[in-house]
Amino acid sequence: MTRTTEKKKQLSADDWIKAAFRALSEGGVQAIRAEAIARELKTTKGSFYWHFRDVPALKEAMLARWCQMATEDIIAINKEPHADPATRLRELIALVTDERSAEYGGIRAEAAIREWARYDGKVAETARQVDRRRLDYLSSIAAELGYGDTDRRIVAQLLYGGLIGLEYLQAQNLAGAGTALQILGDMIAAKGK
Amino acid sequence: MTRTTEKKKQLSADDWIKAAFRALSEGGVQAIRAEAIARELKTTKGSFYWHFRDVPALKEAMLARWCQMATEDIIAINKEPHADPATRLRELIALVTDERSAEYGGIRAEAAIREWARYDGKVAETARQVDRRRLDYLSSIAAELGYGDTDRRIVAQLLYGGLIGLEYLQAQNLAGAGTALQILGDMIAAKGK
DNA sequence: CCACTACCATACGCCACCGTATGTAACAGT
DNA sequence: ACTGTTACATACGGTGGCGTATGGTAGTGG
Secondary structure (H helix, E strand, O other): OOOOOOOOOOOOHHHHHHHHHHHHHHHOHHHOOHHHHHHHOOOOHHHHHHHOOOHHHHHHHHHHHHHHHHHHHHHHHHHOOOOOHHHHHHHHHHHHHOOOOHHHOHHHHHHHHHHHHHHOHHHHHHHHHHHHHHHHHHHHHHHHOOOOOOHHHHHHHHHHHHHHHHHHHHHOOOOOOOHHHHHHHHHHHHHOO | OOOOOOOOOOOOHHHHHHHHHHHHHHHOHHHOOHHHHHHHOOOOHHHHHHHOOOHHHHHHHHHHHHHHHHHHHHHHHHHOOOOOHHHHHHHHHHHHHOOOOHHHOHHHHHHHHHHHHHHOHHHHHHHHHHHHHHHHHHHHHHHHOOOOHHHHHHHHHHHHHHHHHHHHHHHOOOOOOOHHHHHHHHHHHHHOO
């Protein structure tokens, strides 16, 4: 069962998308290149241009896939509404932080997409949708914690912004994994009256 | 006094570095290209390869320049130690947030450098130094506010991480300019016993 | 007036990547 | 066995950026 030698001969568009997310995570947007990914998949451009019209089409597919995953995350959280809003908060943080979607690059892909969004309006728009959903959900939790209409948006911004920044500090080995964010969550939950 | 037509005919390495920071801010690391910046400066590659050995040399110079500016920021803050630690905190936040160094791309350049650091170990090392200095300074303020040895590092991480994340949210028009961070600062200053 | 240097322009070869055109092996259905 | 489709492989022309080589010009010292 030597998967490296045998494996499967046929590739799917999904295989390309996954490989492209790996490239994105490791080398940023500029690493999404047809021939480079083809080498990684031990195939040629012929396969790529069979599954995709061109490179922008691959990027579109990646964006759609990421947006879909991010949306499903929120839906999954909403399907299991625990009574305790603090528990929900911790679950959401864990969900965004964990390596569940490592197949698509995990956290590093998130950071790369945020970077990508800075230079591509279409990507920025998609990221805005995802970010807005997450902020809205965090805001609803803040409301359950007793925050007012104006404060709960600030709380959501602090939590989500803190998550983003602390992920960077964690990647730089300048912060421990999630401890600071947990403390922020505790502060927010405690002050929530 | 039409500066666009007359201006000065001779370019310096500094002009190239400034233009490169502009390109970095607008297009990311991949936008740091000799010929593209030459077009922006209305000159040719000949000028570039006179002032720099190659493109990596330009990037090195940019990195050194940024590191130097960031270090001077901290030194300037330390030179004028106001009695009130909360005032110092607000000044530091304002200093990192404001457009003082807009000549070198300002905040957008900071974000681009953090992105750049993800794919270049040398850049990551320099960014780590800068981030560590800023975290240390924030940590010292937290100590003055009455936080213990363990908590003050967490406080610094929350403030700096929050700054990074909220800058992104602000760029996406998902957060107001600095209000959330001010509230976080107030929370931290209040809880500091 | 001349030589010399600093600074820039132009032209060139190189390479990586893009997208297309075309070949080709495997397999399916009839 | 013949044909068609699927899923690639290969070869090609085109573009854009890199770095070099070389030519040109403007200013300066002698």
